[in-house]
Amino acid sequence: MPSDGGKKRRAARARQMDELPVRIGGMPYARTTSTPTRVLGFDQSLIWVCVALLAWGLVMVYSASIALPDNPRFSRYAPGHFVLRHAFWIVLSFVAALIAFQVRMDWWEKVAPWLFVSALGLLIAVLIPHVGTVVNGARRWISLGPINFQPSELAKMAVLLYAADYMVRKMDVKERFFRAVLPMGVAVGVVGLLLLAQPDMGAFLVIAVIAMGILFLGGVNARMFFLIAAILVVAFAVMIWASPWRRERIFAYLDPFSEDHALGKGYQLSHALIAIGRGEIFGVGLGGSIEKLHWLPEAHTDFLLAVIGEEFGLVGLVCVIFLFFWLTRRIMHIGRQAIALDRVFSGLVAQGIGLWLGFQAFINIGVNLGALPTKGLTLPFMSYGGSAILANMVAIAIVLRVDVENRRLMHGGRA
Numbered sequence: 419m420p421s422d423g424g425k426k427r428r429a430a431r432a433r434q435m436d437e438l439p440v441r442i443g444g445m446p447y448a449r450t451t452s453t454p455t456r457v458l459g460f461d462q463s464l465i466w467v468c469v470a471l472l473a474w475g476l477v478m479v480y481s482a483s484i485a486l487p488d489n490p491r492f493s494r495y496a497p498g499h500f501v502l503r504h505a506f507w508i509v510l511s512f513v514a515a516l517i518a519f520q521v522r523m524d525w526w527e528k529v530a531p532w533l534f535v536s537a538l539g540l541l542i543a544v545l546i547p548h549v550g551t552v553v554n555g556a557r558r559w560i561s562l563g564p565i566n567f568q569p570s571e572l573a574k575m576a577v578l579l580y581a582a583d584y585m586v587r588k589m590d591v592k593e594r595f596f597r598a599v600l601p602m603g604v605a606v607g608v609v610g611l612l613l614l615a616q617p618d619m620g621a622f623l624v625i626a627v628i629a630m631g632i633l634f635l636g637g638v639n640a641r642m643f644f645l646i647a648a649i650l651v652v653a654f655a656v657m658i659w660a661s662p663w664r665r666e667r668i669f670a671y672l673d674p675f676s677e678d679h680a681l682g683k684g685y686q687l688s689h690a691l692i693a694i695g696r697g698e699i700f701g702v703g704l705g706g707s708i709e710k711l712h713w714l715p716e717a718h719t720d721f722l723l724a725v726i727g728e729e730f731g732l733v734g735l736v737c738v739i740f741l742f743f744w745l746t747r748r749i750m751h752i753g754r755q756a757i758a759l760d761r762v763f764s765g766l767v768a769q770g771i772g773l774w775l776g777f778q779a780f781i782n783i784g785v786n787l788g789a790l791p792t793k794g795l796t797l798p799f800m801s802y803g804g805s806a807i808l809a810n811m812v813a814i815a816i817v818l819r820v821d822v823e824n825r826r827l828m829h830g831g832r833a
Contacts, residue, residue, distance in 0.1 A: 475800030585636030701731030746776030
């Protein structure tokens with residue numbers, strides 16, 4: 419039986435063998451035990467970019483709307499009315515996004531047709547008198563007590579999910595026009611007719627681009643894609659030419675400062691360009707905008723970017739453009755990653771969301787800079803508008819869900 423002294427000597431020798439023969443700063447470094455690697459569960463950079471856009475948008479909505487109560491039209495509102503409502507919608511949208519993030523992508527795939535039918539029902543309901551609310555001559559909102567809901571924002575998400583699900587189901591016949599493309603075209607056409615009845619041509623344009631983009635990404639051949647694109651271009655051209663006030667917008671866009679247009683259809687664009695011109699390189703400073711003082715209509719919604727350009731200058735505009743470019747590129751990368759993992763529905767949904775947010779931001783930026791005709795589309799995450807913020811946040815939550823399921827699969831887990 420070995421003595422207690424022998425046991426102690428053997429334990430001391432074992433400790434010496436465990437120690438490395440190198441000392442740094444007089445401290446011995448022994449073998450380290452293996453520790454589990456912590457895998458990041460979601461794309462934090464994507465969240466921080468969205469938070470930056472939301473926070474900047476909240477500040478700019480306050481800056482652009484603080485003087486509105488001086489206008490008799492908004493005299494019953496307090497100076498902080500719009501920013502408080504905007505903050506409320508951000509909080510509500512954050513809760514909705516948390517709920518959407520918990521939903522598996524296979525569930526979204528199952529309910530996609532039902533969401534599309536629900537969106538059609540709401541688009542019909544908004545056209546019914548005493549159900550839809552008329553604002554500035556357009557019937558686009560359904561009043562829900564203290565808040566207004568815009569069904570066209572739900573329609574964007576519903577068409578996106580339905581188009582992705584449709585392409586997965588039609589993957590075997592995607593080369594056949596009448597079996598794969600035509601039914602989707604009819605569905606988008608019905609949505610378009612309901613949107614044009616409101617009228618909301620901007621939302622229809624975004625939905626058409628989303629559906630066409632998903633068809634292309636889903637594998638529809640180039641000939642059919644260009645045929646669809648040509649049909650859409652001709653259809654929008656006919657709609658513009660057949661509508662005198664839309665036609666006048668095009669002429670005003672071509673020469674907004676002319677005597678015929680400066681006080682008419684070119685009024686918003688001309689003052690947006692004046693605001694951006696005043697900002698020059700570094701802007702006049704936060705809160706220093708002159709155009710927001712009842713010169714530039716819809717300064718807190720469609721033309722918020724013009725106020726950003728006036729107060730933050732070219733530097734601010736470049737920052738906004740870069741943030742949306744990075745956001746779109748990152749979302750498209752997540753979608754490609756999902757398709758590479760053989761998760762076609764999830765990949766098409768993510769890429770469709772990238773098309774939606776990127777294209778809508780592109781249109782809004784182009785309108786504010788005078789590069790595109792005036793169109794009533796808000797700047798995602800930034801412009802005042804509750805339904806749009808809600809839809810944008812839920813869309814980002816779905817992208818994050820796709821990313822989480824991608825990461826689980828890449829690390830040997832289950833989606």
